[in-house]
Amino acid sequence: MAATTPGPLTPDVLDREDVRRALAEHDFAAVFSMVRKYGGLSQNRIAVACQLTPGKVSTIISGKHRVTSFDVVCRIADGLRIPGALLGLAPRGWEQNQQVSSPPVEPTGERTSIQETPWRSDATVDLATHLTRSDLLMDRREATRAFAGVALTGAALLDDLEGWLQPAAAVDPPARRGRLGSQDVQALESTARAFRTWDHKRDGGLRPKAVLGQLSEVAGHLEEYQRPEVESRLHGVMAQLAGTAATMAWDAGLQRRAQDYYRLALRSSHAGSDPVFGANVLAGMARQMLYSDRPQDALELVRLAQDGSREAAGPRVRAMLHTREAWAYAALGRVTAFRRATDQAAEALSTAAGGEEPYWIEYFNNAELAGVTGGRLLDLARHDPRQYAEDAANEIRDALARRGPEAGRSHALDSIGLAECLFLVGDVSGGVAQAHRALDAANNTRSKRVRDQLGNLYPYTVGHSAARAVGEVRARIRDLLSN
Secondary structure: OOOOOOOOOOHHHHOOHHHHHHHHOOOHHHHHHHHHHHHOOOHHHHHHHOOOOHHHHHHHHOOOOOOOOHHHHHHHHHHOOOOHHHHOOOOOHHHHOOOOOOOOOOOOOOOOOOOOOOOEHHHHHHHHHHHHHHHHOOOHHHHHHHHOOOOOOOHHHHHHHHHHHOOOEOOOOOOOEOOOOHHHHHHHHHHHHHHHHHHHHHOOOOOHHHHHHHHHHHHHHHOOEOOHHHHHHHHHHHHHHHHHHHHHHHHOOOHHHHHHHHHHHHHHHHHOOOHHHHHHHHHHHHHHHHHOOOHHHHHHHHHHHHHHHOOOOOHHHHHHHHHHHHHHHHHOOOHHHHHHHHHHHHHHHOOOOOOOOOHHHOOOOHHHHHHHHHHHHHHHHOOOHHHHHHHHHHHHHHHHHHOOHHHOHHHHHHHHHHHHHHHHOOOHHHHHHHHHHHHHHHOOOOOHHHHHHHHHHHHHHOOOOOOHHHHHHHHHHHHHHHO
């Protein structure tokens, strides 16, 4: 029985209250058991209809495997002809008498990233629906198991992103009419801004599903016909929320899922005709590549961002993009190009004025520039401490003086970087003292990046075991990393 044949479940089965309750709760152990009991389907027929193995169906019925994959839920809906509304899904294609292809079979083991979507606003909404409904079904632990080890897409991704430079394709408006007004959209914009600000300052204290739930709601509004100005602003809200979701996933170490949400944010900004935020998204993707030791891919992303926003970007955005460019040059060992790009960032930032650029770039000030520059000099200092370590320390000190503990994650990263600089120049006592301050700051954030940097600091405390102070800071780092 193929998943595209007429449904095997009769209306009297789907109308049962116990079946509907199990479907609403996504309790597929109960669903499959009742399908066997009331629908007369064998375990093998269920497996074939839903594109699962008989063994998988057996483990689901026994309760040993919980269905959390959005793709699998869709296959069950299509294979057993369960209306989407009973499972919290949009109406399925076959419900509208449209022949649709079966959803792709999920590979065994780690889940892969979403498939590429065309640069159309309706495809962007479909992508948002796919991502959020998939991830809202999973808890944080399941997401970590699914995505933490999945490799990033690099150069192959770049060809697909070229669509960002092209005008948005015209699409037919949705049939259902929405009723959102300007005040409704303004409330959604305020929520997106609050989420973004909270995550920037509080370093992961925001619950991811709060952001995903809001993102899912916006996607639902975009599935309806809205006035053009409302639709454009909704795409802007979606871009903001997707960007926040991407940052949170990245900071939690879920690199592939972060890339998926970055791509959604880029497509949403494209649909909302906002090239400046799109450039910011590409800068986030470049940063992700840099942390993954792929500087050439990062440089291509930065150049794409600069090309697409050249006429619209303000001085803070241009300065931020130059620092990403400088970071890539430093990682490639191109010191002269690094210094040139850093100087260009400083020059652009010197012309910035308050209130002239979007709120989300306000964070990029002289403190941020000093912190980013210090971090890149520290990268160079790891290979040549004598030439770069002191300069790196001075830049990081400047950043710490300009922004205090209220900067959260950035303050912690600066503190760790300064401690490493001091160890590199041989100032062990100063490095120990600064490491304690860094640990105090790290205790106030749940950022995986902060813990990764502490892991890089740990080797500097090894080999000085005779000094009690070094042993104490080594023990503190070990204790924090073990939690």
